[in-house]
Amino acid sequence: MRFTKDHEWVVLEGDTATIGITAYAAEQLGDVVFVETPEVGKTFQAGDAFAVVESVKAASDVYAPIAGEVVEANPELTEAPETVNASPESGGWFAKVRVADPAQYEGLMDRDAYEAFLATL
Template identity: 85%
Template sequence: MRFTKDHEWVELDGDVATVGITAYAAEQLGDVVFVETPDVGKAVKAGDAFAVVESVKAASDVYAPISGEVVEANPELGDAPETVNASPEQGGWFAKVKLADKSEYDALMDRAAYEAFLQTL
């Protein structure tokens, strides 16, 4: 699993990356009440907003940590957005993206680097 400074995580399986927000991000948001996932077939570019998460505190964009094509969106989040809080790094994933450039994944932080980054906030 790899991480961004915007608190997204990416888990790679072959050339398909599962993307979500970290436990830290979910905790900062508070109770998630709505999630808008990207459309299947959408081309995303690393750094671009590709999903929206709304909590009782605020609405926030979720940024694509890697470039590629959305091949699946999490159907559970429409009816159960609280899954993002309950299981941010497992069941609360947002989308699966067919990876366009593996070097983008390789450039992301590993868990140890992300944990060290969190200590600076």
């Protein structure tokens, strides 16, 4: 699992990346009430806004940590957006993306680096 400074996580399996928001992000948002996942077939560059998460506190964009094409969106989040709070770094994933450049994954923070980054906030 790798992380961004915008609090997204990504797990790369073969040429497919699963993307979601971190436990820290979910905690900061509070109770998630709505998630807009990206459409299958849509392509993104790293850093592009690719999903929206709304909580009782705020609405926030979720940014693509890695470039690629959406191959699957998490259907559970439409009916149960609170899954993001309950399981942000597993069942609360937003989308699966066919990766354009796997080298981008290596440029992201590992968990230790992300934890060190959080300590600076």
